[in-house]
Amino acid sequence: MASEIMTLNMGPQHPSTHGVLRLVVELDGEVIQKITPHIGYLHRGIEKLSEHRTYHQTLPLTDRMDYLAPMHNNLGYVLAVEKLLGLDVPERAKLVRVIMAELTRLKSHLVWIACHALDIGAMTVFLYAFRERELVMDLYEMVSGARMTSNYFRVGGLSRDLPAGFEQKVQEIVDTFPGHFDTYEGLLTKNTIWLQRTIGNGVISAEDAIDFGISGPALRGSGVDFDLRRDLPYSGYENFEFKVPVGENCDTFDRYKVRLVEMRESVKIIDQALKRLKPGPILADAPQVCYPPKESVYNSIEGLIHHFKIASEGFPVPEGEVYMAVENPKGELGYYIVSDGGNMPYRMRVRPPSFVNLGAIEKMAKGSMLADLVAIIGTLDIVLGEIDR
Amino acid sequence: MAENNRAVVKLKERFADALLEYKEHRGEVTVTVKKESILEVLKYLRDDLRYNFLSDVTAVDYLGQEPRFMVVYHLLSIPNKDRVRVKAPVTEADCSIDSVTPLWNSANWLEREAYDLFGINFKNHPNLVRILMTDDWVGHPLRKDYPLQGPDREPYKGRLS
Numbered sequence: 001m002a003s004e005i006m007t008l009n010m011g012p013q014h015p016s017t018h019g020v021l022r023l024v025v026e027l028d029g030e031v032i033q034k035i036t037p038h039i040g041y042l043h044r045g046i047e048k049l050s051e052h053r054t055y056h057q058t059l060p061l062t063d064r065m066d067y068l069a070p071m072h073n074n075l076g077y078v079l080a081v082e083k084l085l086g087l088d089v090p091e092r093a094k095l096v097r098v099i100m101a102e103l104t105r106l107k108s109h110l111v112w113i114a115c116h117a118l119d120i121g122a123m124t125v126f127l128y129a130f131r132e133r134e135l136v137m138d139l140y141e142m143v144s145g146a147r148m149t150s151n152y153f154r155v156g157g158l159s160r161d162l163p164a165g166f167e168q169k170v171q172e173i174v175d176t177f178p179g180h181f182d183t184y185e186g187l188l189t190k191n192t193i194w195l196q197r198t199i200g201n202g203v204i205s206a207e208d209a210i211d212f213g214i215s216g217p218a219l220r221g222s223g224v225d226f227d228l229r230r231d232l233p234y235s236g237y238e239n240f241e242f243k244v245p246v247g248e249n250c251d252t253f254d255r256y257k258v259r260l261v262e263m264r265e266s267v268k269i270i271d272q273a274l275k276r277l278k279p280g281p282i283l284a285d286a287p288q289v290c291y292p293p294k295e296s297v298y299n300s301i302e303g304l305i306h307h308f309k310i311a312s313e314g315f316p317v318p319e320g321e322v323y324m325a326v327e328n329p330k331g332e333l334g335y336y337i338v339s340d341g342g343n344m345p346y347r348m349r350v351r352p353p354s355f356v357n358l359g360a361i362e363k364m365a366k367g368s369m370l371a372d373l374v375a376i377i378g379t380l381d382i383v384l385g386e387i388d389r
Numbered sequence: 390m391a392e393n394n395r396a397v398v399k400l401k402e403r404f405a406d407a408l409l410e411y412k413e414h415r416g417e418v419t420v421t422v423k424k425e426s427i428l429e430v431l432k433y434l435r436d437d438l439r440y441n442f443l444s445d446v447t448a449v450d451y452l453g454q455e456p457r458f459m460v461v462y463h464l465l466s467i468p469n470k471d472r473v474r475v476k477a478p479v480t481e482a483d484c485s486i487d488s489v490t491p492l493w494n495s496a497n498w499l500e501r502e503a504y505d506l507f508g509i510n511f512k513n514h515p516n517l518v519r520i521l522m523t524d525d526w527v528g529h530p531l532r533k534d535y536p537l538q539g540p541d542r543e544p545y546k547g548r549l550s
Contacts (some may be wrong), residue, residue, distance in 0.1 A: 039521065042521060045547075048537060050395065052537055086415065210442055210467065211493055211494050212495050213493065213499075231470045232470060239413045321419070323463050323472065334444060338449055348450045349445070351445040351463070355502075356499070358498075359494070359497060388521060389523075
């Protein structure tokens with residue numbers, strides 16, 4: 001019988017593409033022969049916009065890239081600018097940044113497990129994980145007033161100190177979340193349908209993963225023992241003890257196990273940071289760069305002028321270029337900032353982890369069934385806001 | 390110091406005439422090489438010095454300077470846990486450079502993005518088409534002479550304050 005290749009359009013509006021991703025899939029029967037991803041539907045030109053905004057004004061743009069992990073985007077950006085300035089931030093600010101970054105990792109991974117499981121048909125996990133994510137969102141709201149676009153960090157430290165009762169709420173998360181992870185594992189790890197859908201699915205070897213630039217949990221799922229937090233530490237991560245999980249079989253199931261262990265390790269990091277948290281300054285002593293305290297802005301003309309100067313003119317950054325990468329929940333999120341000595345970035349480049357990871361989708365999905373493609377998109381854990389920027 | 394960096398030491402021996410500049414700033418080593426030898430230099434860094442992971446490929450537009458563009462590669466060595474930045478100048482008149490897709494597949498999309506937003510032509514790229522902008526888009530948005538507000542608008546003249 002004669003056979004012909006069928007071309008199937010998937011997306012841009014499709015529940016399993018997690019945003020506006022369009023895949024043109026060429027199928028022989030149900031077997032994938034070729035995938036052509038089309039991206040850019042959400043392109044807002046953040047890199048271009050940042051060239052026309054001061055360093056403080058660029059910060060809120062970064063929230064809007066990976067909207068599932070906004071504080072990681074802020075963190076990479078403020079660390080890059082601080083590196084350009086040669087600015088050191090106080091210990092308390094570093095610890096709070098680590099706590100918020102790891103809470104963000106939990107938040108992002110909870111969305112991943114929820115949507116990934118829902119895509120493969122396990123709806124209960126979705127409801128549970130979103131219930132827990134709500135608790136992390138509440139903490140976001142406590143510190144920054146916003147649930148998603150937090151804009152909480154500042155160049156030089158934090159925008160404000162932690163509110164009363166915050167530490168107790170985080171402690172509750174530290175105490176209860178491992179139990180919730182047990183629940184998810186109970187629902188999935190020995191679930192026959194889950195195993196059939198994930199074991200042997202989306203296999204990519206360690207060599208290929210490096211060749212395709214895959215980073216983050218997807219790289220570790222392929223057996224490469226590399227984590228920027230441990231190997232090229234930033235923001236005081238070198239002082240924390242945590243394990244870096246590594247997979248063996250390079251498939252969707254191993255990536256699932258890696259992310260689950262990562263969530264447990266995040267809870268341990270938060271617990272360690274919470275124990276070390278002491279009162280102290282939250283902004284570097286650099287009046288050229290940092291906003292003055294609110295009391296001084298409201299009660300003194302000098303403070304008001306200081307605030308106005310920084311808000312309107314920004315601050316000059318010495319000429320130079322830096323590349324600062326952080327371990328985003330999706331992978332290596334890098335900021336390459338070139339300064340010409342002015343108050344706005346001459347060029348800001350974001351190295352998007354999801355964008356590079358998505359580039360490997362054809363390699364991972366070729367030869368598998370169409371239904372497996374949904375699992376592969378889920379296991380890559382992409383977010384289109386950051387792919388398109 | 391940059392002179393003691395392992396990549397700089399080796400590149401000075403091997404590619405003395407291709408090496409244009411090297412420097413260290415904030416603990417990061419930057420090596421600038423001639424664009425004709427970019428493929429050789431990166432292959433050497435990958436195979437002999439174990440910079441096995443290509444983190445990023447991008448470009449910077451230094452409008453008003455010659456050469457106008459700088460193509461920037463960020464390499465990471467997973468075994469040695471260090472980074473090096475390699476840059477290659479590209480002129481506006483001959484706006485092209487060899488594609489590094491034969492060395493890393495990750496360069497495929499990254500170079501497409503640099504082509505899309507800067508108009509740099511990557512020679513021997515398997516599929517050099519626009520990636521973020523639509524196929525019929527005119528112009529390259531990240532060039533400094535491209536107006537911020539979009540095509541057919543007055544170029545942005547900087548903030549008033």
